[in-house]
Amino acid sequence: MVGGGPAGSSAARAAAGLGLRVVLLEMARHPRYKACGGALSEQARFYLDFSLPQEVVDAEVCSLRVSFGRKSIVHDAGRRLSTMITRSAFDHLLLEKAAEAGADVLTGRRVRRVREADGAAVADAGEELRGSFVLIAEGYRGRLMRSVRPDLPDERGFCLVAEVAGRCQFPGLDIQFGGADMGYGWIFPHRHFLSVGIGGLASRLADPKTALEVFLRSNNLSFSGRLHGHPIPLAGPSMKLVKGRMILAGDAAGFVDPFTGEGIAYAIRSGQLAARTVAEALADGISLDSYRHLCWSEFGSDLRFSLFMTRLMHRHPQRLFPLFIDHPELLERYLKIPGSQTGYRDFLTYLAWRLPGLLIRRWNDCR
Ligand SMILES: Cc1cc2nc3c(=O)[nH]c(=O)nc-3n(C[C@H](O)[C@H](O)[C@H](O)COP(=O)(O)OP(=O)(O)OC[C@H]3O[C@@H](n4cnc5c(N)ncnc54)[C@H](O)[C@@H]3O)c2cc1C
Secondary structure, three states, rough: OEEOOOHHHHHHHHHHHOOOEEEEEOOOOOOOOOOOOOOOHHHHHHHHHOOHHHHHHEEEEEEEEEEOOOOEEEOHHHHHEEEEEEEEHHHHHHHHHHHHHHOOEEEEOOOEEEEEOOOEEEEEEEEEEEEOEEEEEEOOOOOHHHHHOOOOOOOOEEEEEEOOOOOOOOOEEEEEEEEOOOOOOEEEEOOOOOOEEEEHHHHHHOOHHHHHHHHHHOOOOOOHHHHEEEEOOOOOOOOOOOEOOEEEHHHHHHHOOOOOOOOOOHHHHHHHHHHHOOOOOOOOOOOOOOHHHHHHHHHHHHHHHHHHHHHHHHHOOOOOOOOOHHOOOHHHHHOOOOOOOHHHHHHHHHHHHHHHHHHHHHHHHOO
16 A cells, blocks of 8 residues: 555555455655545544544534625534544554554654556655555555546646634634635634635645635634645546556545535545455455445545535526525535535435526526
8 A cells, every 4th residue: 555644545445354365655754644624524433444433623614604705604513424533543543543453653764666566556755665466545646546547637626724722703614605617615613723724726826825825814813824836636536446456445546525525534445345346356356446335336426416416506606606505405415425424416406496496586686
């Protein structure tokens, strides 16, 4: 496995649990910083095969505020919407869980190249390691994924985040649309800080630093510390997940919800599915292609619908975002997606039925 983020660690834990010999190579020494809002969805928690210890939980939030321009709506779900975690602690825990299951976890080991040679997968990390397969779970910053998907899409996102000291004005997830194309600004509450960030289509975020400063100021927050930028896949899941003995998981495979930027759940699940596929391939000689089928049928095709919705919403932001604020039932329905009670496809079908009537009503109200 290359990479000890949620995808690599979950794959390593699952594969070791299935009795495979696993070596995980992670370039950083953990616990390491990772730019993230730190919102763990219910779906992500569901995929974990252990219960989350209380010490890695910063907060559990039940409410959400969504704004577009001057309009905003507060939704109190009356149930947990999200678990706030700090990625250094969370990712370190996942790595420990992989080791506990029997994986050899080697940190401080950067893999420079992966290739196939003489019927084996080879990872070059200073010394060459040979195995039956190599899982590339390097996130979206690396270059190894190009061995499987050489044509990375130009459409990519970029996020800039700051950990700001101070108490939150709103105790839940605060999401503000309208500032960034195909993205939003967020303020998420953690135990000792607020995660404040902006993200959107990289090509349209000409000056992310200024955009974040404006966002901070407009929320009466100030910050003078270090900002952390990070790319994020926004073009939907990759069709190419496997090449020979090389497999992609997590961000490297494009498994991020383009509408919300959420990726931890899909990283965990794709890692687990990759482990299962490899175990079956070794036992029964089945093709690794079944991995693509598993990922696409569980969440990949739904992420395509998310991409459709993202493009639709951001093409007509002035018309569509206010609808979610004026009609709470739309937001309530939408929030069933991160809770795994529905998917983007079903939500879009529901929206398609309701949209014409809502737009006519809005048009009449504006006259
Ligand atoms: C600013 C920001 C905010 C976000 N907020 C949220 C959120 O609130 N909720 C959510 O669900 N998702 C969020 N996401 C998305 C989420 O962070 C990713 O989807 C998730 O981290 C993907 O996990 P991964 O394991 O694929 O990759 P990563 O978490 O990026 O892990 C990759 C690992 O591979 C290692 N690595 C890289 N190259 C090599 C190499 N050559 N050799 C060895 N090791 C290597 C890295 O050090 C890293 O530890 C956010 C993303 C960003 C950028």
